[in-house]
Amino acid sequence: MMINVTALLKNVPNYTCNHNIDEIMITSVEKDNREVKKGSLFVCIKGFTVDGHDFAQSAVENGATVIVAEKELDVDIPVVRVSNTDLVLPILANAFFQHPTQRLKLIGVTGTNGKTSVTHLIDEICKKNQQQTGIIGTIEMRINDQVYPVKNTTPDALFLQKSFHQMVTEKVDTAIMEVSSHALDQGRVHGSEFDIAVFTNLTQDHLDYHPTMNHYLFAKSLLFAQLGNHYEVDKNKYAIINMDDKNSEFIIKATAQPVVTYGIEMQADFRAENIVLRANGVSFDMKTPEGIVKINSKLMGLFSVYNMLAASAAAFYSGVPLPLIQEVLAETNGVNGRFQPIENDLGIGVIVDYAHTPDSLQNVLTTIKSFSKAKIYVVVGCGGDRDRTKRPIMASVACQLADQAIFTSDNPRSEDPLAIIKDMEKGLNADNYQVVVDREEAIKEAIHSANEGDVILIAGKGHETYQIIGEEVLDFDDAEIAQRILTNLTRG
Numbered sequence: 001m002m003i004n005v006t007a008l009l010k011n012v013p014n015y016t017c018n019h020n021i022d023e024i025m026i027t028s029v030e031k032d033n034r035e036v037k038k039g040s041l042f043v044c045i046k047g048f049t050v051d052g053h054d055f056a057q058s059a060v061e062n063g064a065t066v067i068v069a070e071k072e073l074d075v076d077i078p079v080v081r082v083s084n085t086d087l088v089l090p091i092l093a094n095a096f097f098q099h100p101t102q103r104l105k106l107i108g109v110t111g112t113n114g115k116t117s118v119t120h121l122i123d124e125i126c127k128k129n130q131q132q133t134g135i136i137g138t139i140e141m142r143i144n145d146q147v148y149p150v151k152n153t154t155p156d157a158l159f160l161q162k163s164f165h166q167m168v169t170e171k172v173d174t175a176i177m178e179v180s181s182h183a184l185d186q187g188r189v190h191g192s193e194f195d196i197a198v199f200t201n202l203t204q205d206h207l208d209y210h211p212t213m214n215h216y217l218f219a220k221s222l223l224f225a226q227l228g229n230h231y232e233v234d235k236n237k238y239a240i241i242n243m244d245d246k247n248s249e250f251i252i253k254a255t256a257q258p259v260v261t262y263g264i265e266m267q268a269d270f271r272a273e274n275i276v277l278r279a280n281g282v283s284f285d286m287k288t289p290e291g292i293v294k295i296n297s298k299l300m301g302l303f304s305v306y307n308m309l310a311a312s313a314a315a316f317y318s319g320v321p322l323p324l325i326q327e328v329l330a331e332t333n334g335v336n337g338r339f340q341p342i343e344n345d346l347g348i349g350v351i352v353d354y355a356h357t358p359d360s361l362q363n364v365l366t367t368i369k370s371f372s373k374a375k376i377y378v379v380v381g382c383g384g385d386r387d388r389t390k391r392p393i394m395a396s397v398a399c400q401l402a403d404q405a406i407f408t409s410d411n412p413r414s415e416d417p418l419a420i421i422k423d424m425e426k427g428l429n430a431d432n433y434q435v436v437v438d439r440e441e442a443i444k445e446a447i448h449s450a451n452e453g454d455v456i457l458i459a460g461k462g463h464e465t466y467q468i469i470g471e472e473v474l475d476f477d478d479a480e481i482a483q484r485i486l487t488n489l490t491r492g
């Protein structure tokens with residue numbers, strides 16, 4: 001692909017340049033000097049860790065023909081000066097890849113918990129409806145059936161627009177993505193034209209990044225402010241909102257587009273009534289704008305009912321018939337690492353779940369409590385270099401709802417694992433816990449202690465296949481490790 005640089009800069013406000021660049025054609029837009037090739041345009045981004053301006057010379061050596069920067073640079077190629085490269089990157093990426101989101105239906109899901117679960121449900125439903133889908137989120141990116149790794153739940157604007165462009169090329173008609181609060185705050189989704197935006201819920205997390213819960217809420221609301229524009233209502237755009245969350249009113253105010261509501265407690269367009277929570281799933285009557293649909297699902301817990309309502313509303317407003325939605329909800333096994341049972345012959349219930357916030361831990365343990373007749377164990381830790389204030393809350397939830405908690409490590413990253421556990425113990429008024437720093441040993445301890453009928457929740461890492469200790473990323477998979485320990489125990 002070759003694009004004229006002035007055409008690319010058309011929507012960039014107030015730029016200046018030290019050379020005439022009218023005739024320059026560029027081959028790619030890059031923000032990392034290591035990706036620069038002959039003919040690239042290199043955008044210098046001031047990051048949280050390093051300053052991309054420091055890599056400008058290296059970008060020139062790698063073949064860049066134009067640089068976009070916030071300050072004067074001593075290089076031999078044209079430098080386009082702008083006031084904020086963070087804001088310019090999405091504009092350039094979008095223009096370079098020819099506004100790909102105008103050519104597909106884009107569904108964005110935001111909220112503290114449930115984004116991965118809801119996006120995967122929507123994906124399953126759309127596929128059943130013969131749509132060609134692309135999905136981007138915590139676990140991976142998938143375009144049709146091809147899987148690609150992702151570094152962030154919501155990647156940067158360049159990766160995003162490039163991926164949407166690939167989706168368009170590969171005939172995807174519906175893209176479904178998780179939109180994190182970090183991404184909204186950093187403008188990673190600027191230039192992405194959403195058709196449907198879903199709000200799941202807001203509870204405590206990420207207070208290492210957002211100064212207060214109100215800042216966190218504001219960041220989430222930006223997805224709804226970015227839905228369509230504010231001077232006309234687009235009948236094909238919908239904001240899908242959980243009315244039972246106390247922040248729904250704030251989120252609704254952010255959008256000028258039609259609002260579709262869902263919930264259990266409050267009146268809503270999609271509402272679950274007559275809910276029956278069973279040990280092997282849930283059933284409920286889903287009230288919809290087109291009548292009542294009976295849902296029988298293998299998914300567990302009240303939180304899954306919310307996820308099913310959100311996904312059903314999103315799928316319905318993107319054109320999927322209700323009977324088809326009903327069929328997928330009956331069939332789905334949910335997402336890897338979300339309430340995932342680990343089979344064994346010992347009669348112990350072992351569940352791997354990605355609960356890594358106070359609210360999700362509470363939801364999952366409450367769900368287990370609703371069907372468990374014997375003792376509940378929870379193996380839990382808190383991530384290093386992440387919100388420290390959630391640590392004692394998670395510890396307290398664990399001790400209140402489980403009979404025995406085992407505090408352990410969950411990606412300690414640059415922190416001392418024992419210091420993280422000490423944070424968990426701060427102010428804790430309980431003695432039904434023990435500390436086993438090594439996560440594999442902690443899982444072993446829980447399995448060896450449990451008797452037939454007991455349930456063990458292994459929380460926090462879900463689908464993750466690694467444990468980050470310091471700079472090292474070690475292989476670690478809760479499900480695989482639990483399975484191995486259980487099998488060894490069965491064999492005696």
Ligand SMILES: CC(=O)N[C@H]1[C@@H](OP(=O)(O)OP(=O)(O)OC[C@H]2O[C@@H](n3ccc(=O)[nH]c3=O)[C@H](O)[C@@H]2O)O[C@H](CO)[C@@H](O)[C@@H]1O[C@H](C)C(=O)N[C@@H](C)C(=O)N[C@H](CCC(=O)O)C(=O)O
Nearest residue numbers: 031032033045047048049050052055152153154156180182
């Ligand atoms: C705090 C944060 O959000 N950091 C994000 C940020 O990284 P950064 O600002 O540190 O970037 P940097 O390393 O300083 O680099 C600055 C610039 O120099 C360039 N560079 C850098 C090095 C080099 O050798 N050459 C070079 O050109 C980089 O390409 C970049 O353009 O920009 C990067 C690219 O977009 C992100 O990958 C990175 O996410 C990091 C890995 C991260 O951990 N983020 C977390 C907090 C996060 O975003 N999480 C959310 C959601 C979590 C959830 O689901 O709950 C997510 O969406 O993933």
Ligand SMILES: Nc1ncnc2c1ncn2[C@@H]1O[C@H](COP(=O)(O)OP(=O)(O)OP(=O)(O)O)[C@@H](O)[C@H]1O
Nearest residue numbers: 112113114115116117138303338353354355360364
């Ligand atoms: N609607 C919900 N409300 C509360 N908790 C939920 C909900 N859905 C899922 N959970 C819990 O939260 C955990 C994470 O779910 P999921 O991965 O879908 O969330 P996420 O928003 O994608 O998380 P992340 O921010 O890490 O990407 C699940 O394992 C489950 O314990």
Ligand SMILES: N[C@H](CCC[C@H](N)C(=O)O)C(=O)O
Nearest residue numbers: 356382383386410411460461
């Ligand atoms: N997206 C979340 C995932 C947390 C998962 C948990 N295992 C941890 O590492 O803290 C985060 O980066 O905060």
Ligand SMILES: [Mg+2]
Nearest residue numbers: 115116138178
């Ligand atoms: Mg996720």
